[in-house]
Amino acid sequence: MSMSPKQKVYQGVLQEIRKFIEVNDLKPGDKLPSERELSDKLGAGRSSIREALRAMELIGIIETRHGGGTFLSKYRPYHTVELLSTFILSQTTKDELLIVKELLEKEAAKLIFQQLDHVKLEQLKTIMNDSSLTMKEQHYSFFKYIVELTDNQFLARIWGLINEYSKSFTGHYSREFYMKLIKLYKTQNYPSIEGLFNEEKTY
Amino acid sequence: MSMSPKQKVYQGVLQEIRKFIEVNDLKPGDKLPSERELSDKLGAGRSSIREALRAMELIGIIETRHGGGTFLSKYRPYHTVELLSTFILSQTTKDELLIVKELLEKEAAKLIFQQLDHVKLEQLKTIMNDSSLTMKEQHYSFFKYIVELTDNQFLARIWGLINEYSKSFTGHYSREFYMKLIKLYKTQNYPSIEGLFNEEKTY
DNA sequence: CGAGTCAAAGTGGTCTGACCACTTAACTAT
DNA sequence: ATAGTTAAGTGGTCAGACCACTTTGACTCG
Structure with a gap:
């Protein structure tokens, strides 16, 4: 009787991150919490966190810097193109x-x-x-x-x-x-x- | 001796999968090898394979069925974008x-x-x-x-x-x-x- | 012999833990 | 103060283990 569709974890993570950005009013250039911290706070495995971040990166919402962190970036839809x-x-x-x-x-x-x-x-x-x-x-x-x-x-x-x-x-x-x-x-x-x-x- | 820049693994996997599709002339509806098989053949971790597949799913190239497999898709309206x-x-x-x-x-x-x-x-x-x-x-x-x-x-x-x-x-x-x-x-x-x-x- | 049943194998979904590579910041020595 | 070094933090990747679901095929039972 679960009316909720079998949503994948990373999609839920996407929702949460989106909410986080809105609540904290993050703008392009601002830093997101680390993958480990998100994994901890959202109660999801790090791999699921990464799948969500990967999707956001491909769409152009965020930008990841190896060793640095993940940051909001200016929106560029043509990445997907x-x-x-x-x-x-x-x-x-x-x-x-x-x-x-x-x-x-x-x-x-x-x-x-x-x-x-x-x-x-x-x-x-x-x-x-x-x-x-x-x-x-x-x-x-x-x-x-x-x-x-x-x-x-x-x-x-x-x-x-x-x-x-x-x-x-x-x-x-x-x-x-x-x-x-x-x-x-x-x-x-x-x-x-x-x-x-x-x-x-x-x- | 590949002087190729620090490309992420999943991006290389994307190339390989694309080549695989081309060589085997796969069309929409056809099945892709399993994640474990791809991981084995391409010498990449399964998580990297999954990141590549996730990217392809994001833009509607493939469709995954839990327990079934991964398939090329024609048009796959995907809500993530x-x-x-x-x-x-x-x-x-x-x-x-x-x-x-x-x-x-x-x-x-x-x-x-x-x-x-x-x-x-x-x-x-x-x-x-x-x-x-x-x-x-x-x-x-x-x-x-x-x-x-x-x-x-x-x-x-x-x-x-x-x-x-x-x-x-x-x-x-x-x-x-x-x-x-x-x-x-x-x-x-x-x-x-x-x-x-x-x-x-x-x- | 055929149709339905069900267990086993295959496959995607997820988590954990461990390294590695790179960046940043703090600390030290000069 | 400055430069160089080190340690901590962070993303990148891999391996292995389960879980949930689907497919397959052998096995019943009619």
């Missing part, structure tokens, strides 16, 4: 990957539309006029700049991971494409951006 | 996650445009007519179906992970939105999909 990526990137086809990469670039290009000013547009032009770069490198630099401008670390991390993995088979658009995009930015023609991407083929 | 991501998530991070989530949903909706047939459209309608679901749940089911139809593992996984993170604060569109989208599918009106998403607000 990285872990996930190591498993699925290798079993993902090139086509699937490139589809996601291109849609991220397209959406990033649209996200930054409103904040673009003269200086930033010039920066984009400069990249495309840098004859020391190959087309591939220009493409990378061009969109790296755009993705960073979105000020969305999460999006940037995913795009970066895909890039690292697909470095060998990733392509680029036609030279005119980039110039057209800059022109659309200049003329404040937001609706046409979508079409520009859709009509473009990668090389 | 949700549990931990709710109380320390900054508004900035929440916003970033939602932006990426929504753009993935939009692009997924466009990717499946060509392959939609009567049966699939009916399925989408059925979801929206299921009055036993809340709007939030309808939204989730609606786009879960769409994302799966893209047949893009990578996209599906990322979307699934973001969902775990944002489950507590994610929203939905207006009821008319979903019906309008279905109508656009029916009338083969691809160009208007983009606009439909852009004009919509989340609740």
